[in-house]
Amino acid sequence: MASDDAPFGQRVREAAALADHGELRAAIDRLQSLLREHPQEAALRQLLARCHLRAGGRDAALAVAAHPALIADREVLYAVVADFADAGAWRERAALLEAVVRQDPADYEAVLALAASLHALGCPSAALYWSTQASALRPADPVPRAIAATALVDRGDVEAGLAAYRSLSASDDDGEHAARRLVLMHYDPALHAAATSAAIRGYARRFLPAPDAIVPRADAPGRRLRIGWASPRLGAGPVATFLSGLLRAFDRERHEHLLVDLTAADARTARSMLRDGDRYVDASGLDDESLWRRLRALQLDVLVDLSGHSTANRLRVLARRVAPLQLTFLDWFDTTGTAAIDVFVGDPWLTPEGCAGHFDETIALLPSGRFCYTPPDEAVEVTRSGDGAVAFASFNRLAKLNDRVLDAWAQVLHGCPGSRLVLRARHLGEAATRAHVAARFAARGIDANRLELGGALPYRELLEAYRGVDIALDPFPFSGCTTSCDALWMGCPVVTLEGHAYVGRQSASLLHRLGMADWIAADVEGYIARAVHAAAGIDALRNERAALRQRVVVSLCDARTHADEFARMLDAQWLRIAGHK
Secondary structure (H helix, E strand, C coil): CCCCCCCHHHHHHHHHHHHHCCCHHHHHHHHHHHHHHCCCCHHHHHHHHHHHHHCCCHHHHHHHHCCHHHHHCHHHHHHHHHHHHHCCCHHHHHHHHHHHHHHCCCCHHHHHHHHHHHHHCCCHHHHHHHHHHHHHHCCCCHHHHHHHHHHHHHCCCHHHHHHHHHCCCHHHCCHHHHHHHHHHHHHCCCCCHHHHHHHHHHHHHHHCCCCCCCCCCCCCCCCCEEEEEEECCCCCHHHHHHHHHHHHHCCCCCEEEEEEECCCCCHHHHHHCCCCCCEEEECCCCCHHHHHHHHHHCCCCEEEECCCCCCCCCHHHHCCCCCCEEEECCCCCCCCCCCCCCEEEECCCCCCCCCHHHCCCEEEECCCCCCCCCCCCCCCCCCCCCCCCCEEEECCCHHHCCHHHHHHHHHHHHHCCCCEEEEECHHHHCHHHHHHHHHHHHCCCCCHHHEEEECCCCHHHHHHHHHHCCEEECCCCCCCCHHHHHHHHCCCCEEEECCCCHHHCHHHHHHHHHCCHHHEECCHHHHHHHHHHHHHCHHHHHHCHHHHHHHHHHHHCCHHHHHHHHHHHHHHHHHHHHCCC
16 A cells, blocks of 8 residues: 555555445545645546545535536546436536536537536426527537427427427438437327328338347247346336336246346336246346347347337337347337337227227237236325315426417316416426426416426325325326326326327326226317316315225226236237247
8 A cells, every 4th residue: 555655646546446446435535635735636536526426425526526627627527527427417417517617608518518417407498598508609510409409398398399309400310319309299289190100110211220030939838938028217107107017917827027127227126026036137238239139148039118219218129129029018109110019019099990000010909908007005095185276287297288288278277266287297396497387377367376386206295296186187199197097096087188199098098997988078178178067076076086096996907907918918929920820
């Protein structure tokens, strides 16, 4: 071990070696001592900040990095900025970049990185401002324009955001922008199933590889089908809500199950879905070729893709085919456009007769419904909290709240004097975005005192918030799904407008299964009328909350029936693909 009299470089190397061996506290102590002697050494600050990040000390890492000596060394600065991103320290990354742009507002890289950080933090209004500043510095670069377009959509300016995305020229339309457009187009108020499927097919022809052939493994007496369930989001959102109960209810004598985690962002939650004998596969951090080899080595009979073209998907890999039978399920709403995906899992309400032309896959229907809701483990009281004025609510993301939706909701509020509207969404955690949404309602004659706007909440608190709500208002044309299930579970009926595209029928599918077709409207006028009429009978609705939860348990949470239907569907599709039928 070097003494304090040892050469500076030797002491730095020893500190780095300690960090490499996981002795972070000792490495931090050494580096802090060195930094007191050499406070202007940018590379030393970089190493110390990296150690703090690895140790979970984000504030300490920021304090070390936000120093003029490090900021002045642009090569080191942007390496540290990348370290913050790799650690998921977006708030601290944004704070560091704000310090940079205060010193040099013309630093394009810093301004652009700040816009991206703010967008990742869920601050669309701030991201919009800084991406606009970046575009002014470098007008020909499409990246800040893409961030600005997405930020507009994220804060509810859907029409303007989609128009901005469409304005990106064909030369700017690389694979990343084109893939993002496939997601964003579902928020388009003019959404049309034919146009959506045409766009997806065009993307697939342009950016997805052709599939390889895989010969199905020979069946043998007693051999179980090996099924892999692959997702980048196993720990959150619709996958956790709709897969966990289903997966646990499968009969293990017929199938073996592998949960393929493409990001390992929440491995603990993902593992909790498994039963004895199931296998968790960490497939995170792999490039396309390595992931393809990893999945092929699993010798799957069936691969169930749980992301389609949604964010962080690995469809470029699955399009080469990693299993003889491949299905898409849950977190995607349309065709994938690739011949490697054989089956789209639907139901009689989401994918009714006549929609097959919009899919390249065979549509397999689950008779009791595509979604099996897994209610929370902890009991949450269902009764209404208080007896105040009628409260409408939507806990959907702001991107679904286009101008037509706000027009309808404003008319509902005008038709129910004294009522209020509760909105909760991640992006409402930003004060500027709350002010923007309030201004949109003010332009429609709705005073701010009739609105309750709030950011995201932990799941249990979110469910508790429904106790102060009477009626959930579903957005359109992109309807709710998880949010609708949560509302119904908490005894709040949902008013929905049944759309023409799949994403416009999610809540309607749930309501049909519950025998609540009278809450489904065919047009905007009917939607408004249903909401206003429901509010007039608020006492009865409040008394029926417990009964509604029981209907949800029976009709939306029957994991055993759902698993049996899914298993029969898999067996039938396997026989078809394997050529035994």
